Amino acid sequence: MYKIVFMRHGESTWNLANRFTGWVDVDLTEKGVAEARQAGKLLKEAGFSFDLAYTSVLKRAIRTLWTTLDEMDQMYVPVKNDWRLNERHYGALQGLNKAETAAQYGDEQVLVWRRSYDTPPNPLEPSDPRASFNDPRYAGLAREQIPLTECLKDTVARVLPAWNDSIAPAIRAGKQIIISAHGNSLRALIKYLDGISDNDIVGLNIPNGQPLVYELDADLKPIKSYYLGDQSAIQAALAAVANQGKSK
Numbered sequence: 024m025y026k027i028v029f030m031r032h033g034e035s036t037w038n039l040a041n042r043f044t045g046w047v048d049v050d051l052t053e054k055g056v057a058e059a060r061q062a063g064k065l066l067k068e069a070g071f072s073f074d075l076a077y078t079s080v081l082k083r084a085i086r087t088l089w090t091t092l093d094e095m096d097q098m099y100v101p102v103k104n105d106w107r108l109n110e111r112h113y114g115a116l117q118g119l120n121k122a123e124t125a126a127q128y129g130d131e132q133v134l135v136w137r138r139s140y141d142t143p144p145n146p147l148e149p150s151d152p153r154a155s156f157n158d159p160r161y162a163g164l165a166r167e168q169i170p171l172t173e174c175l176k177d178t179v180a181r182v183l184p185a186w187n188d189s190i191a192p193a194i195r196a197g198k199q200i201i202i203s204a205h206g207n208s209l210r211a212l213i214k215y216l217d218g219i220s221d222n223d224i225v226g227l228n229i230p231n232g233q234p235l236v237y238e239l240d241a242d243l244k245p246i247k248s249y250y251l252g253d254q255s256a257i258q259a260a261l262a263a264v265a266n267q268g269k270s271k
């Protein structure tokens with residue numbers, strides 16, 4: 024049996040401001056840092072010890088990982104930063120307030136943009152300064168690999184190669200792994216691992232900064248999964264994420 028830990032980053036400044044974030048590189052709030060520390064405490068108490076860590080190239084996930092590993096006194100753990108674990112690109116919605124967008128376009132439309140499998144928000148214009156073409160962290164990528172918007176299906180299409188080429192072989196080699204990533208890049212991975220349908224994925228939300236343990240069989244199929252920590256607080260946090268896209 025293998026075990027892997029997934030974690031969404033702690034609260035970011037744009038989670039607090041309730042703005043669509045995507046590939047915008049915002050930092051953690053103080054609460055987000057505290058969530059990452061608490062995650063480290065829980066993981067330490069549960070006896071976790073890691074050989075390898077994965078994260079995205081966005082600082083909210085990177086700092087969450089550093090803070091969690093620091094709390095565990097495991098900052099020596101090698102870290103692989105992989106752009107394919109980035110948050111789903113939110114296109115032209117990036118920067119807009121979610122509740123205001125729902126007031127303007129309706130809760131249903133915002134739910135489609137946030138959670139549907141295959142409807143992307145409108146793309147950024149290629150000439151938009153928010154496009155990532157000139158960002159040095161993506162310098163090794165072909166232009167067509169750099170999104171201007173994504174639906175979850177697009178995110179699955181880039182996250183799965185990271186799982187298949189890099190993460191899954193490391194698990195099979197016996198590495199104890201933690202992945203610090205984002206709400207929608209983790210939804211993409213969980214959809215694949217748990218075989219969740221395109222319709223049912225709409226109802227899956229991931230709370231900030233809570234370690235999610237997956238136990239996997241020899242074929243890397245999930246045996247069970249569970250969040251560490253206070254289960255009622257986790258349920259409340261899940262409902263809060265779902266409600267962020269409502270006008271009231």
Ligand SMILES: O=C(O)[C@@H](CO)OP(=O)(O)O
Binds near residue numbers: 044045206267
């Ligand atoms: O804004 C974002 O990039 C994501 C994650 O914070 O939000 P949502 O939960 O609306 O997909």
